[in-house]
Amino acid sequence: MIGIGGLLAGTSGLLSGPALAAGQTVAFVPKFTSDPYFVSANQGAQEAGKELGLTVQYNGPVDANVAGQVDIVDRLIRSRVDAISICALDPTALAPSLMRAQQKGIKVNTWDADVKSEARQVFLNQASYAAIGETIADIMAKGAGTSGDFLMVTGSLTASNMLAWMKAITETVARKYPDMHIKTTLLGEQDIEKGKNITLNYLRANPETKGVFTVDGIAEVSVAEAVKQLGLSGKITIAGIGVPNSIRPYIKDSVIKEAVLWSPVDIGYAALFITKAQLDGTLDPAKGVVKAGRLGDLKFTAKDEILLGPPLVFNKDNIDKYNF
Numbered sequence: 001m002i003g004i005g006g007l008l009a010g011t012s013g014l015l016s017g018p019a020l021a022a023g024q025t026v027a028f029v030p031k032f033t034s035d036p037y038f039v040s041a042n043q044g045a046q047e048a049g050k051e052l053g054l055t056v057q058y059n060g061p062v063d064a065n066v067a068g069q070v071d072i073v074d075r076l077i078r079s080r081v082d083a084i085s086i087c088a089l090d091p092t093a094l095a096p097s098l099m100r101a102q103q104k105g106i107k108v109n110t111w112d113a114d115v116k117s118e119a120r121q122v123f124l125n126q127a128s129y130a131a132i133g134e135t136i137a138d139i140m141a142k143g144a145g146t147s148g149d150f151l152m153v154t155g156s157l158t159a160s161n162m163l164a165w166m167k168a169i170t171e172t173v174a175r176k177y178p179d180m181h182i183k184t185t186l187l188g189e190q191d192i193e194k195g196k197n198i199t200l201n202y203l204r205a206n207p208e209t210k211g212v213f214t215v216d217g218i219a220e221v222s223v224a225e226a227v228k229q230l231g232l233s234g235k236i237t238i239a240g241i242g243v244p245n246s247i248r249p250y251i252k253d254s255v256i257k258e259a260v261l262w263s264p265v266d267i268g269y270a271a272l273f274i275t276k277a278q279l280d281g282t283l284d285p286a287k288g289v290v291k292a293g294r295l296g297d298l299k300f301t302a303k304d305e306i307l308l309g310p311p312l313v314f315n316k317d318n319i320d321k322y323n324f
Contacts, residue, residue, distance in 0.1 A: 120304075137176065192222050
């Protein structure tokens with residue numbers, strides 16, 4: 001069970017140094033709490049918090065509500081948490097609040113979805129955008145061929161990570177598969193039913209569509225359900241971001257052959273180790289790495305960006321190895 005109730009007060013004043021880590025409070029803020037992906041990320045954050053002696057609050061809007069996430073950050077600032085580790089719904093809308101947090105001495109990092117660079121100290125990227133985009137494009141080409149008409153479905157047109165993945169997919173397609181034509185991009189708003197309905201309507205009107213790119217885990221489920229309802233399993237390739245526990249039945253039924261992600265448990269875990277380094281004053285890009293417990297050393301890819309690792313590809317042979 002994930003506690004998403006009232007905010008807990010952080011320690012008063014700013015503490016520093018490894019010996020004072022115990023008692024410090026970190027707010028771990030997902031895009032929204034109702035997505036199993038973020039529940040799994042919180043599992044990793046809580047695991048790391050116990051190892052590091054940090055109190056980890058899991059606080060976020062119930063659904064993908066930017067104003068709600070901004071309000072939560074503002075309340076966290078007033079409650080004087082020691083650090084905020086956040087997956088941002090919007091890179092611009094969250095920036096003023098996070099900048100105020102930093103002015104109050106609160107450490108700020110982002111994970112999974114970034115904000116403007118001045119609004120945080122460091123960003124934890126789950127896998128490079130280029131690697132994810134190329135992996136998704138290659139899955140599509142393998143399943144649907146390298147020419148024809150394709151659709152893209154995304155959960156957001158403002159989230160920095162989804163915009164970056166869309167860009168990486170389209171750039172890979174243009175470079176490697178120029179005869180693949182992405183005809184349009186539809187917005188599912190991270191709602192399974194809406195995503196399913198817009199996909200159903202599009203595929204009925206455009207039966208020549210050979211495949212659908214999905215740019216978030218909820219869109220992957222929406223599109224899979226639409227393809228299944230239309231009886232097009234095996235005829236339309238789905239390639240994109242997928243969460244194992246959400247897509248497992250579609251993988252088993254071959255509605256989806258392969259999907260791309262990373263471990264949300266690991267990203268939550270890593271985010272807390274980065275936060276700990278910020279609180280201790282030991283986060284140093286010049287070192288090239290940050291120590292992350294059982295994950296080992298994570299590399300800086302820029303002075304303000306750390307990489308979790310390469311993307312994972314899930315299929316019928318390996319999906320039962322993952323439980324998130």
